[in-house]
Amino acid sequence: MIIEYAWLIPFIPLMAFIIVGLFGKKTKGGLGSVAIIGALLAFVLSLLVSYEYLTDAAYADHLPYVLDLEWLSIGSVTLNFGIYIDSLTCLMMVFSSFISMLIFVYSVGYMKDQGQKKRRYFAEVSLFLAAMLGLVMASNFLEMFIFWEIVGVCSYLLIGFWSFEHPEGDEAADNAAKAAKKAFLVTRLGDVMIMAGLFVLLYVFGSLDYTTLFDVANIDAVMNQDPNMIMLASLLLFGGVIGKSAQFPLHDWLPDAMAGPTTVSALIHAATMVKAGVYLVARSYPLFIQSADVMLFVAVIGGVTALFAATMALNNMNIKRVLAYSTISQLGYMIMALGAGGYLIASAVGVESAMGYTSGVFHMMNHAFFKALLFLCAGSVIHAVGTEDMRRMGGLRKKMPITSITMLIGSLSIAGFPLLSGFWSKDLILEAVFAGYNGVDPVNYVFLLLFIMGIITAFMTAFYMFRMWYMTFGGRTAGPATEHAHESPKSMTVPLLILAVCAIISGYALFVGLNDLITFNEIGGVYVVGGLGHSAASILEDILTNIWTYVSVAVALIGIILAYFMYSRRSEKTRGSQDREHGFLYNMLTARYGFPKLYDGIALAGGYGIAKGVDYVDRQVIDGTVNGISNAIVGGSESMRRMQTGYVRNYAGFVIVGVILLVAVLCAVFYFIGGGL
Amino acid sequence: MSLFSWILPENIPWLTLLLIIPLIGAMITLVMKGRNAKYVAGGFSLVTMILSFMLFLFVDDLSTMSENIAWIDVMGVKISYALGIDGLSLLMVGLTGLLVFLVTVFSTEKERPNLFFAMLLIMEVGLMGVYMAQDYFLFYVMWEVTLIPMYFMISWFGGPRRHYASIKFFIYTHVASLIMLIGIFAMVFQAGALSGGTADFSFAAVSAAAGGFTEMFQILVFGLLFFGFAVKMPVVPFHTWLPDAHVEAPTAGSVLLAAVMLKMGSYGIIRVCIENFQLGAEWWQPVMIVIALVSILYGAWACIAQKDLKKMVAFSSISHMGMVLLGIAMLSEWGLMFAMFQMFAHGLITAVLFMVCGITGHNVGTREIPLLGGLAGKMPKYAGFMVFGFLASLGLPGLVGFVAEFGIMYSFYEYLAGVDMIYLIALVLLSLMLTAGYYMWAMQRTIFGRETKKVDLSEVKDTNRAETAVLVVLCALIVLFGVMPSLVTDVLGSAAVLGVLP
Secondary structure, X not given: OHHHHOOHHHHHHHHXXXXXXXXXXXXXXXXXXXXXXXXXXXXXXXXXXXXXHHHOHHHOOOOOEEEEEEEEEEOOEEEEEEEXXXXXXXXXXXXXXXXXXXXXXXXXXXXXXXXXXXXXXXXXXXXXXXXXXXXXXXXXXXXXXXXXXHHHHHHHHHHHHHOOOOOOOHXXXXXXXXXXXXXXXXXXXXXXXXXXXXXXXXXXXXXXXXXXXXXXXXXXXXHHHOHHHHHHHHHHHXXXXXXXXXXXXXXXXXXXXXXXXXXXXXXXXXXXXXXXXXXXXXXXXXXXXXXXXXXXXXXXXXXXXXXXXXXXXXXXXXXXXHHHHHHHHHHHHHHHHHHHHHHHHHXXXXXXXXXXXXXXXXXXXXXXXXXXXXXXXXXXXXXXXXXXXXXXXXXXXXXXXXXXXXXXXXXXXXXXXXXXXXXXXXXXXXXXXXXXXXXXXXXXXXXXXXHHHHHHHXXXXXXXXXXXXXXXXXXXXXXXXXXXXXXXXXXXXXXXXXXHXXXXXXXXXXXXXXXXXXOEEEEOOEEEEOOOOOOXXXXXXXXXXXHHHHHHHHHHHHHHHHHHHHHHOXXXXXXXXXXXXXXXXXXXXXXXXXXXXXXXXXXXXXXXXHHHHHHHHHHHHHHHHHHHHHHHHHOOHHHHHHHOOOOHHHHHHHHHHHHHHHHHHHHHHHHHHHHHO | OOHHHHHOOOOXXXXXXXXXXXXXXXXXXXXXXXXXXXXXXXXXXXXXXHHHHHHHHHOOOHHHXXXXXXXXXXXXXXXXXXXXXXXXXXXXXXXXXXXXXXXXXXXXXXXXXXXHHHHHHHHHHHHHHHHHEOEHHHHHHHHHHHHHHHHHHHHHHOOOOHHHHHHHHHHHXXXXXXXXXXXXXXXXXXXXXXXXXXXEOEHHHHXXXXXXXXXXXXXXXXXXXXXXXXXXOOOOOOOOHHHHHHHHOOXXXXXXXXXXXXXXXXXXXXXXXXXXXXXXXXXXHHHHHHHHHHHHHHHXXXXXXXXXXXXXXXXXXXXXXXXXXXXXXXXXXXXXXXXXXXXXXXXXXXXXXXXXXXXXXXXXXXXXXXXXXXXXXXXXXXXXXXXXXXXXXXXXXXOHHHHHHHHHHHHHHHHHHHXXXXXHHHHXXXXXXXXXXXXXXXXXXXXXXXXXXXXXXXXXXXXXXXHHHHHHHHHXXXXXXXXXXXXXXXXXXXXXXXXXXX
16 A cells, blocks of 8 residues: 555655755755666656555545644634645646656756755755645645745746856846746735635635545535635635646746756746646645636736737747746636636536546646646756857757757647647647637627637737747758757756657646546546546547648647747847847737836835835934833933933933823723723 | 643743743853853753743643732732743744854954843843743743843944943833833732632732723723833834934844844733723724734835835734734734734844844945945955845745735735725835835845945954854744744644633
8 A cells, every 4th residue: 555655755856955955065966866866766666656646445445545633723623734635636747747757867967066056055945845745635725835935935046046156157147047036926916825725725625635525515505604615715716826837827927947957947837836736726626616706807918928928939039938938828728728618617518627637637747748848948958058049059960969859859749739739738728718719698798708718819829839940950051050069968868858758748647547537527426537528439530530730730830930930940040139129019028018117116115115105204204203102201412312321310301201101091091990990 | 741741840830940040051151251152141041942842842821820929919919920932922922042142152242242142141130931831920020131231232232322222222112111110010909809809929819800891991091001012012103212212223232132032012012901801992993903013014115215125024023923913913823823923933044144244334334225235245254245135024925924914914905804904915016016025135235245445344244153054043943934824823822812802
């Protein structure tokens, strides 16, 4: 019964964090090996636990394995700390630990010349993984929130990894410090909303355990009392998702977070952090589906984010930022899919409804593989050329063959090129969104609009990914920074190759059982993940016979071809086009639609502005009154100055005045009370 | 024979020892010279600390520890030397014992160390006395005893404006405690009148008679006592003595002031006001909530504007003590339990914060945030403690502050749901954002970013061994109680006040 040892899965990376933190200083490699072994053990154990959960007859009805310990018990409320394993947890912990392990291996090469800082790096990434695993295995919302915040802190520390003693100088150090702060504060805004959501749930349910909250009878009881409370809680939880998964309008921290090492970006974008938000929506599905309006809102936020973020990737010159925007955009896809599926369930539409859930979670897994791959490839390029500016790259195809081919695979996959992993999940998502339009009665035109936005996003995704690929690897002429570039060491290329294989084949998991594991059902009065989903054959048939599949493939191909003509044959001259006059649209994209300014403005007005006012009131009004009263009592500023000299004889006056006043007050009070009795 | 009677035999007055050991220590320290003063004071505070921890570990029934000796009994006035502990007292006694020892280890006072460490020990006597007293007269005497060493600590060992700050501290809090004294007299004599003539100052006698207080009397006397305690906490707008006192006080003074002395205020509100005046508390409840919310938000905003790191931390104390008051004002089991939890949590966390501030001033030479920057490169250990302390203070889950804040905010939510105004929870949540904001911003400007050129950092040193050890102990406790909060709530479960709640 290996499942009983599942608590070791987050515990082992936590131990790795402690060991690296305590003993990493003396070693040359900063104990990277310990971090890798920690992740490896967590991965192996995740596999074993998942295998047992998925094969053991005891869990054949998809009920979770739950182990709870009492954490805190006050009055009638008991808060637990435990683990909750169902197929969603299995999927999350397997791919998180697997990808993290590969990233750690890659980091050994990538962070080679970081000296003493390696200890800090490997300690923090181990904690990051431990927190993420704890998050997905938590058995209640409070525990989930605890790990959710620790994930946030780890990202703060890692984004700010170079916030002092930056190898590229002071300017970069300042930027890293700012980016880390921004990431923490923006996601924190979402986090406090989750906290409010927890209060609402705890109040109406009297518990935060998943097992209690996902019980149909309990939900119905609460809905009968006040249907708005679950809706409110869902929206508040979704506020946290908007922060963590960088959805519109709290998306702007993620591009800035590129100030950290590239491996950290890979971790944040693929294995941890931003995936936590999507996971939370999938996990809280039983609550979210109680209201179609909530689900519509979720889908709209997702769709808007997908399109909106994709536009900003179109003209960005920084290789990592292009990837950052693409992550935001892809996360939008996932959220949109979950929203569309939930909308159908909430509108009481039967079998079609499972598609949204399946496709959203499925895309999260596929995205984890190809996004980790893309970031690590980008890291390999940056490692070789020493810059993130794509205008200074070009023609790297020959010098870095492995990187260029693996990155091509990643780009094709994210662009939805047929038969690669991204193709399957993206088409399922679009189908789910389309079902949101024509699957309900009357038809909902919002979903038609979202569907069109999804198609446009698919086109833009293909375009900007290949723009990036051609600018980096394509072209006959090499960019100015590529002279000494060469392929990265084995510790970096091997993870790339493994991830590239995953990016090709992970989509086929859908046809070997994933369709029945990652679906949403109500079995025996409990909402569970798993159960009968769309059959593999029907999914295949749906995708291949659907006209929209061919449309989305076609727009993706057009995007790739357009990028080829615009960027592959570019010479040195047109490449360096930063001095050219740009149109309004171009500048607006560069300014990120003014969001950074908006955030700063809010912080300046609501934080610093009011703070200045408070400070003024404090000094002049409140403290002024205090000093004024004391001056009046001791007779003007002259005695005040003498008072400050500190001689004891001056205090005598004080004490006398004080005593007289007090006796007067005393008499008055006693007189008053005496009268009142 | 239980384990307890082997380790702590019953016929020895253990609680009195908690007062006498530091008192003797203070007298001996006074005549010591040079570094010996520190070692002697350290020895005595260590013994006191161990003794206070033994109460935690080996006492099954806290009520068996109480001591009661008649002291004055003339002309219808009865005053006794009565000591006793319940869950809340025990927690504060343990915190006092721990922190006095730790600041003794932490401090390296070169000038007149004998006076410095003697003051620390006398302060410990007063603090222990306040938290253990079971007689209002004794309580008041001990309350005043804490005032004097703190006054001298600031005015002898403080910064440039120490005289102004120390006098302000002394007069402000002294006036407040005199008003509190009026409240105590009113309460005791009224209780005496109700129960047959003898004005008995003991807690037990007053509680027994408290049921007979009229509502009008309760409202008035609650107000007097509340004012006395609230100034000590402090709450806005009676807080201005605190930032001044903190800025000028030496690190050891600041730590004890913020970590245990401020708690005397909230302790008093719980022990005296809430326990005895249920009707008064209900009448004052809206006022307390408003004051608490104002303190929380006002303190947080004031932090953002501060340039002195230590003054920022001082204002953060006001904000966090507002949280304590909010919990108390809920008058519910959750609220009070987590208010007490927050007193303990804030005690541990704020000690780290003030020590970090002390190291900044001591090692770098200035605490002005605009002059600092990029210190993490030169002082990695210091930066680590600062990050940890700030994260703990902004309520990071997994650390002790989160448990307290979560509990208080949830009890506030419960209250709001009762009166159908749940949207007001946004005010408290806003304070969480502001708190995260000022800490993050402060870190960005002090330890991160480019290394400052405005201060000469060539000679700057990281934390020394003693400082590191002390901070590690505190951080470990912050993690321990954050991960296992039931260690604290189990102790608090025996707090007497939870028994009198409706």
